[in-house]
Amino acid sequence: MRSSRHFSTYDIVIVGVMAALCFVTTAFLKIGPIPTPAGPTMLKVGNIVCLLSGLLFGGIRGGLSAGIGSALYDLTDPVFAASAPFTLLFFFLMSFVCGLIAHWNGRKGTDTKWNIIGAVSGAGTYLVLHIGKSLITLLLAGSGFSAAIAACGIQLITSGFNAVFAVVVSVLLAPVFRAALLRAGFGQKLFPSRN
Numbered sequence: 001m002r003s004s005r006h007f008s009t010y011d012i013v014i015v016g017v018m019a020a021l022c023f024v025t026t027a028f029l030k031i032g033p034i035p036t037p038a039g040p041t042m043l044k045v046g047n048i049v050c051l052l053s054g055l056l057f058g059g060i061r062g063g064l065s066a067g068i069g070s071a072l073y074d075l076t077d078p079v080f081a082a083s084a085p086f087t088l089l090f091f092f093l094m095s096f097v098c099g100l101i102a103h104w105n106g107r108k109g110t111d112t113k114w115n116i117i118g119a120v121s122g123a124g125t126y127l128v129l130h131i132g133k134s135l136i137t138l139l140l141a142g143s144g145f146s147a148a149i150a151a152c153g154i155q156l157i158t159s160g161f162n163a164v165f166a167v168v169v170s171v172l173l174a175p176v177f178r179a180a181l182l183r184a185g186f187g188q189k190l191f192p193s194r195n
Helices: 009-028 046-076 081-106 112-140 145-151 153-183
Strands: 030-034 041-044
Touching (some): 046 081
16 A cells, blocks of 8 residues: 655656756846855845745645755855755755645645745745854854844845745745646646645
């Protein structure tokens, strides 16, 4: 008997396609890198695709898509290459949290209220991890706490803007993309009841 947790060919394809979309949107639809005292940052459309992956395909598939696609981008850009392991984890968690909430208890990402809660929670998770990492890095480098907080200000502004923009657009796009996938005949293959 096959386990209901089986990772199918469809799962692998979805992770690959969405990871590629995360990579492409991050690489080509961005403003940056923007140098800050806490390290480089950027304004990007890739965060929308990361949240959209979780809203459409749940926590695991969305998380893998977001983490892999974002980390692959970092590995191709010398400015961000050293942070690729953190990127893999942080973006995985962003989309995982979003997808877990949006798909919890059989919702399958179809309830707008829970999609908003999921997207806000996922974006908030990433924001806390990203700013927290920058703050810890500055503190370990010998910066005082107040100076480290001030240095993270620009990153907080750009990351906060990214988060709000990604939440609004991903929640608006999710039903459009879901309807298109259902019309294309993917239905149960892409939107099973598991998280």
